[in-house]
Amino acid sequence: MGVNGYGTIGKRVADAVDAQPDMEVIGVAKTQPNFEAHTAVKRGYPMYAAIPERMPLFSEAGIDVEGAVDEMVADADIVVDCTPSGIGAENKALYESHDTPAIFQGGEDADVGEVSFNARANYDDARGVDYVRTVSCNTTGLSRIIAPLREEYGVEKVRATLVRRGGDPGQNSRGPINDILPNPISIPSHHGPDVNTIFPDLAIDTLGLKVPATLMHVHSLNVTLEDDVTAAHVRQLLESESRVYVIPEGLGIDGAGKLKDFALDAGRPRGDLWENCVWGESIAVEGRDLYLFQAIHQESDVIPENVDAIRAMTESVDQAESMVTTDDYLGVGITGDPSGFSNEDEAEAVTETEIADD
Amino acid sequence: MGVNGYGTIGKRVADAVDAQPDMEVIGVAKTQPNFEAHTAVKRGYPMYAAIPERMPLFSEAGIDVEGAVDEMVADADIVVDCTPSGIGAENKALYESHDTPAIFQGGEDADVGEVSFNARANYDDARGVDYVRTVSCNTTGLSRIIAPLREEYGVEKVRATLVRRGGDPGQNSRGPINDILPNPISIPSHHGPDVNTIFPDLAIDTLGLKVPATLMHVHSLNVTLEDDVTAAHVRQLLESESRVYVIPEGLGIDGAGKLKDFALDAGRPRGDLWENCVWGESIAVEGRDLYLFQAIHQESDVIPENVDAIRAMTESVDQAESMVTTDDYLGVGITGDPSGFSNEDEAEAVTETEIADD
Structure with missing residues (x-):
């Protein structure tokens, strides 16, 4: 799975996918080598330049670039487009040219995808579909x-x-x-x-x-x-x-x-x-x-919804299994108990790893 | 008419009453000689001390005090209570002891008045009533x-x-x-x-x-x-x-x-x-x-509503005449025209007076 656009949504999608047992992040694409690009490197995500001409900027910032975004798109089984509203629609031709299925975000018009998606409400509508929009x-x-x-x-x-x-x-x-x-x-x-x-x-x-x-x-x-x-x-x-x-x-x-x-x-x-x-x-x-x-x-x-959209589109498992898997590995779910976060232990583990990395 | 409490609402009620052809502000009462007290003096409203022991504080601040609030209540045909929520209800006994009708604000519980009042909706319900609450x-x-x-x-x-x-x-x-x-x-x-x-x-x-x-x-x-x-x-x-x-x-x-x-x-x-x-x-x-x-x-x-409540309680004129009079002399009413403030000339006149006063 590749993430095109590693900002507010993209960085969260990458981490959520990375946490799943049945998915892998093969790369993330960014337009500029800002603080989030450094975060991506630390997390071990291969970096691709969303604007190929800017590759030198990444090198100058000390960030190794694997290649241009179209190489990531070509290699990925599916791309989650997390670019700003309107850019996703512009990117669709790129995904189509590589026959790579893609998920768009809710900032795009509904017609960017064949289906608008919410895991709880209409998971099955996205089964086997190539272009899906997770709603806002x-x-x-x-x-x-x-x-x-x-x-x-x-x-x-x-x-x-x-x-x-x-x-x-x-x-x-x-x-x-x-x-x-x-x-x-x-x-x-x-x-x-x-x-x-x-x-x-x-x-x-x-x-x-x-x-x-x-x-x-x-x-x-x-x-x-x-x-x-x-x-x-x-x-x-x-x-x-x-x-x-x-x-x-x-x-x-x-x-x-x-x-x-x-x-x-x-x-x-x-x-x-x-x-x-x-x-x-x-x-x-x-x-x-x-x-x-x-x-x-x-x-x-919308993060768990993007993860489920991947499973629906690839027809790997059904709605219930996908949602439970997403929630378990991401840590979704809070019980009424004030200390009832289901991900408390895992989250602490992530924090420790990060500190060690730093 | 006396105003007990000369803060956000009280100072506006005093000015609105002062602008009416059939009403007079006989005094305003305050707890402390802050900037609003100085405004009241500039506008020519006789000042009364809401807490009699604090009279010396007003003198020290250079503000002449006519007397304590109960003297104002005794002299007034009607008092508009503009004190903070909850204080109005505490003041009711004072108004009753002087047989002075009073208007309370919407921060009080409804039962502080015999009637809750909105000029457009239920003007006649307040006719001849001694204790009225204008709603919030x-x-x-x-x-x-x-x-x-x-x-x-x-x-x-x-x-x-x-x-x-x-x-x-x-x-x-x-x-x-x-x-x-x-x-x-x-x-x-x-x-x-x-x-x-x-x-x-x-x-x-x-x-x-x-x-x-x-x-x-x-x-x-x-x-x-x-x-x-x-x-x-x-x-x-x-x-x-x-x-x-x-x-x-x-x-x-x-x-x-x-x-x-x-x-x-x-x-x-x-x-x-x-x-x-x-x-x-x-x-x-x-x-x-x-x-x-x-x-x-x-x-x-709520300012025009307080003015209308006075007329309803004193049974001086009917709803339509009261609302038109209030609106005309206060300057209420904006037409669709961007320069359509009905009070534009009057407002300018007020501004000029104030500058001359200053």
Whole structure:
């Protein structure tokens, strides 16, 4: 497997694939020899130049380059494209020219792939498909909640307000500062139609905003269900989902900052939260209207989905086996216990290795 | 009229009352001689000490004090209590002991008054009543939208996500910084029940959050209507409301920051936006579901409501005459025209007076 674009998503995909028993990272491609390139070298990933003319820059920076990106594409069984939005679509011709199947990220338009993908909702749709798009962080977060609700109760309509972080922690030229921006101002936002790439017949209206925060998105979610249910029953249902963490009352986790502290304390790589983080206390039912708040870690929630997309496309194993394998080897899953990170020991082991490497 | 508590709300109420042709500010009471006390002196409002023992502090600061707050309460026909949440309820005994009617703010529990008040929705409920509570900034903002929608189309259910500013610009010890907090985490928030003090039979569920911004709240609003309507019809309806400003497309107003710039450019006192600011572009209808975004200036939207409450309680004029008088003399109302502030000339006059005073 090759990773084209080794930034926020790419570096996480490479590590997640590297952790799987049935996959190998044959290389990563970057446009420039920045700090992330040095990280890739330390982790032992062969480096390819995404822009061949820039190879000397890598050498000057002390980074050995294996070759140009098209060599990596030619050698790979599959490429995960993690380049910025819009570049993925431009790269598609390269993958096609080498008959190399590819996974694109959710920033691309839906038609870049034959299928838009969420492991929980439509794994089988990607079986044997050559070009797949894993949906965005927000769409992934919505799909993981909607899928079990639809199966268990039926969904009449979804209304979601997405209170989005203005930029990632490293994106220091983005805003807003001290403002609350309807974004887009027009309603509905594009997120609803994106969810419809996963659930074509779902009635969903979404509203987007951007605020001065960097850590996670927060969704204010309303789902009108077809059945009469209790909040307790919904909570139990969501607690049974491996990629949903229902935050227990009493832990003092009141926002994204404490969620990240919690993940970092547990030794999670980069403090990642691959799971939807749903506040248990927020789950409420009024009539057939279900409400909840969930936080979505925009840098990492799509990572397990990319790993599963590889298995679906290569038809190696079925949905259940792929998801369990991904979760086990990556360390996805948090129990209600505050020390319940399933990956705690492994994460510590990774940290020790890294320190030894340093 | 006396104002007890001359802070964010009190200083605005005093100026708004002072601008009315049928009202007079007989005094304002403060706990300490801070910068706002000096402003009150400059504006010519007699100063009373809210805590009598502190009178010497005012003298030391060069501020003449007329007396203690109970003298002001005894002399006033009506007191507007603008003290911090919870203090108003403690002050009620003082007002009762002098048989002085009083208006409380929305931070108090509903039972502090016999009636909770919004001029547009239930003016007549406060006629001749001695203790009235004007509802909070958020409840005021919701009531102004719900009232015309109920009258025109009927409302089946309201679902609102309130993305609230963490604190006012001067409240520099408040947060969050770089976080998006569900607040309260439990759903529904207290805002829905507060709206029910205005519309007792309304079905409404509200969800609250706090974000790192100080300028205005932003509401993501969904109203399921009883009639089938078009977005254009709703827009026309809201444009006809004097205390709702439908932001036209094309002005480049994309958030609270530009709204405040717009108000300051127009010479609005303190850059206040007394009106709900609804993005015209956001008004959308899907089936019978209406959606819109509105920004609410938490420091000022309740000001005209306090003025109208005085007239309702004293039974001087009817709802329509009171609201028109308040709006005319305060300068409430923005037309679609970018230079359409109705108070532009008056605001400039105020500014000039202040500069001459300084």
